[in-house]
Amino acid sequence: MSLALRNVSRTFNGTTAVKGVNLEVEPGEIIGLLGTSGCGKSTLLRAISGLDPEYDGEIEINGNVSREIQDTASFIFQEPRLLPWLNVLDNVTFGLTGKRKDKENKAIDYLESVGLSDKDALYPRELSGGMAQRVAIARALVTSPEILLLDEPFSALDAFTKMQLQDLLLDVWKKYQSTIVMVTHDIDEAMYLCDRVVILKGQPGEVEREIRIEQKRP
Numbered sequence: 699m700s701l702a703l704r705n706v707s708r709t710f711n712g713t714t715a716v717k718g719v720n721l722e723v724e725p726g727e728i729i730g731l732l733g734t735s736g737c738g739k740s741t742l743l744r745a746i747s748g749l750d751p752e753y754d755g756e757i758e759i760n761g762n763v764s765r766e767i768q769d770t771a772s773f774i775f776q777e778p779r780l781l782p783w784l785n786v787l788d789n790v791t792f793g794l795t796g797k798r799k800d801k802e803n804k805a806i807d808y809l810e811s812v813g814l815s816d817k818d819a820l821y822p823r824e825l826s827g828g829m830a831q832r833v834a835i836a837r838a839l840v841t842s843p844e845i846l847l848l849d850e851p852f853s854a855l856d857a858f859t860k861m862q863l864q865d866l867l868l869d870v871w872k873k874y875q876s877t878i879v880m881v882t883h884d885i886d887e888a889m890y891l892c893d894r895v896v897i898l899k900g901q902p903g904e905v906e907r908e909i910r911i912e913q914k915r916p
């Protein structure tokens with residue numbers, strides 16, 4: 699799914715947080731958003747997702763201008779944000795509609811792909827940070843999103859878990875060719891995952907430059 703930001707700005711109470719951002723993203727492209735803290739990376743993700751419709755300018759998704767919540771988009775945050783009163787399985791089925799059994803089968807498939815099919819009955823408090831983030835990934839993917847919006851998804855994890863989940867993300871991307879916009883502070887991660895890196899400078903956040911990365915993906 700293609701994505702285009704045209705002259706997108708966001709002002710909070712008279713203060714401009716993001717100014718005049720233009721960005722064209724091709725279907726299946728993986729974009730890294732980099733920049734110092736407070737330069738508007740999260741603000742841009744929220745605008746794209748439709749969670750924050752109060753920006754100026756236009757955002758086009760597959761050629762259509764829209765400010766609605768994007769059902770075809772999923773968010774993954776730095777922290778898992780699981781619902782503590784639901785077990786792993788119910789956290790993953792939560793956003794699905796349909797018959798209970800179908801939802802559960804689908805959730806189990808995705809838990810399997812993140813290596814957690816035997817943890818379905820556990821509660822969030824019983825999981826390690828890495829496991830909880832895997833559940834968050836399964837929950838984000840189970841709806842087959844065409845756009846994945848990631849806000850520092852791996853930065854709270856140890857180096858080994860981080861590498862595993864980066865590869866998991868690539869596996870998923872290969873399978874579904876989702877369009878991915880990912881905020882990261884990790885240059886190595888951006889070099890490993892992204893087709894293009896967009897560097898913002900603040901404040902207000904503006905695109906400073908774009909760097910294309912030649913990825914040799916099998």
Ligand code: ADP
Nearest residue numbers: 710715733734735736737738739740741742901
């Ligand atoms: P980043 O993700 O790059 O760290 P943010 O997008 O979170 O930056 O924030 C960009 C700027 O906008 C910051 O100065 C932040 O304080 C401000 N900001 C973000 N959201 C709000 C809000 N809801 N109300 C007021 N200011 C906000």
Ligand code: ADP
Nearest residue numbers: 710735736739740741744750775776777849850
């Ligand atoms: P982070 O970038 O650290 O992950 P977020 O950008 O997700 O944090 O911010 C979480 C919430 O706080 C969002 O709803 C955002 O709009 C709000 N927020 C961020 N900065 C400010 C601010 N300066 N004033 C008010 N609300 C803010």
